[in-house]
Amino acid sequence: MPLVPPYIEALRPYVAGRSAEQVRREYGLETVAKLASNENPLGPSPMAIERTRQDLAILHRYPEAGMRLRRTLAETYDVKVENVIAGNGSEGIMSNIIRTFLCDDDEVLTTEAAFIGFQVLAQSRGIAYRTVPYRDWRYDLPALAAAITSRTKIVYLANPNNPTGTIFTKAEFDDFHRHVPERVLIILDEAYFEYAKDNPRYPDSMYYRYDNVITLRTFSKVYGLAGARIGYGFAHERLIANLLKVKLPFEPGLLAEAAGIGALADKEFLHRSLELNARGLRLLTASLREMGFTVAPSEANFVMVECAGAAQAAALNEQLLRQGVVVRPLAAFGLPRCLRISTGTDGENQRCVEAMRRAVEPARV
Numbered sequence: 080m081p082l083v084p085p086y087i088e089a090l091r092p093y094v095a096g097r098s099a100e101q102v103r104r105e106y107g108l109e110t111v112a113k114l115a116s117n118e119n120p121l122g123p124s125p126m127a128i129e130r131t132r133q134d135l136a137i138l139h140r141y142p143e144a145g146m147r148l149r150r151t152l153a154e155t156y157d158v159k160v161e162n163v164i165a166g167n168g169s170e171g172i173m174s175n176i177i178r179t180f181l182c183d184d185d186e187v188l189t190t191e192a193a194f195i196g197f198q199v200l201a202q203s204r205g206i207a208y209r210t211v212p213y214r215d216w217r218y219d220l221p222a223l224a225a226a227i228t229s230r231t232k233i234v235y236l237a238n239p240n241n242p243t244g245t246i247f248t249k250a251e252f253d254d255f256h257r258h259v260p261e262r263v264l265i266i267l268d269e270a271y272f273e274y275a276k277d278n279p280r281y282p283d284s285m286y287y288r289y290d291n292v293i294t295l296r297t298f299s300k301v302y303g304l305a306g307a308r309i310g311y312g313f314a315h316e317r318l319i320a321n322l323l324k325v326k327l328p329f330e331p332g333l334l335a336e337a338a339g340i341g342a343l344a345d346k347e348f349l350h351r352s353l354e355l356n357a358r359g360l361r362l363l364t365a366s367l368r369e370m371g372f373t374v375a376p377s378e379a380n381f382v383m384v385e386c387a388g389a390a391q392a393a394a395l396n397e398q399l400l401r402q403g404v405v406v407r408p409l410a411a412f413g414l415p416r417c418l419r420i421s422t423g424t425d426g427e428n429q430r431c432v433e434a435m436r437r438a439v440e441p442a443r444v
């Protein structure tokens with residue numbers, strides 16, 4: 080028996096977007112627009128920073144396992160604290176879900192080229208990982224429902240989805256849910272919830288009280304706290320109680336928790352971030368389509384651009400890097416002909432569009 084199980088040997092480790100500093104040095108640039116990791120270009124929520132400062136004085140104490148944030152979320156969303164979990168980012172909670180619910184013979188089902196974090200986590204468990212193709216860059220929920228077998232334990236859906244940015248509607252989800260047996264756990268990953276929530280067709284899963292659905296959300300995106308590692312989830316209390324048994328006892332850390340509590344109250348920052356993102360989405364989508372690219376309709380804080388092929392995508396990526404614009408090539412997700420571009424500040428978005436124009440219309444420069 081080898082020391083490392085074959086399914087771990089076969090894994091490709093998660094490769095994060097390149098840091099701005101790395102690109103700046105490598106390409107000898109003065110400034111870099113980092114549009115690769117769906118972060119908030121405005122920085123962290125000021126109220127999160129303020130609230131974090133208050134907790135510096137109690138850093139000698141062990142945290143209360145996220146209880147303060149769980150209470151705040153329960154009050155905010157009018158649910159019981161027993162329905163809420165907090166963790167080291169939503170990926171931290173995802174990792175706990177995988178450890179808690181999956182047995183060796185179980186299958187996980189999702190779309191092709193799903194969020195890479197989920198792909199890596201699920202495959203590290205050594206279970207069967209099955210996917211269904213996209214339809215027009217959207218989840219094909221009827222095909223997913225039809226693909227459920229007696230071994231399926233978890234169905235993973237991200238809404239809005241990463242890397243496509245597309246959503247499925249309330250009506251589509253309701254129809255899907257009717258076809259999913261009670262014994263199957265649905266993970267509804269709503270990392271980009273805030274960007275889509277005002278769309279009346281978007282199913283805010285907080286209003287679903289299904290016993291087999293767990294909703295995951297994060298402070299990493301619109302609240303600008305990706306570096307703090309703080310996320311949360313809502314589910315039936317029986318699911319949460321079991322997750323709490325498996326979770327690291329002191330996760331999340333005190334400062335991350337405090338940042339989340341501060342951010343939740345920061346309505347002004349939320350509003351400003353959403354306005355900036357909406358402008359960015361409009362500019363990037365319209366400009367890139369004008370250049371002839373297929374751009375999936377996004378309800379998140381990034382757009383996915385489809386190139387003519389993998390070679391064009393790689394060449395564009397390189398030309399953007401040389402101009403100091405860092406985007407995310409999607410080969411690791413399983414989409415080698417696509418690039419994902421996060422929205423930035425107004426200036427960064429403009430810089431990205433100009434860099435793209437120079438890259439696709441070299442004759443005109």
Ligand SMILES: Cc1ncc(COP(=O)(O)O)c(C=O)c1O
Pocket residue numbers: 116117167168169170171194196237240241268270296297298299305308309310
């Ligand atoms: C769909 C999706 N889920 C989860 C995450 C991870 O969020 P967190 O930083 O809370 O772990 C991301 C981040 O890119 C994401 O795109």
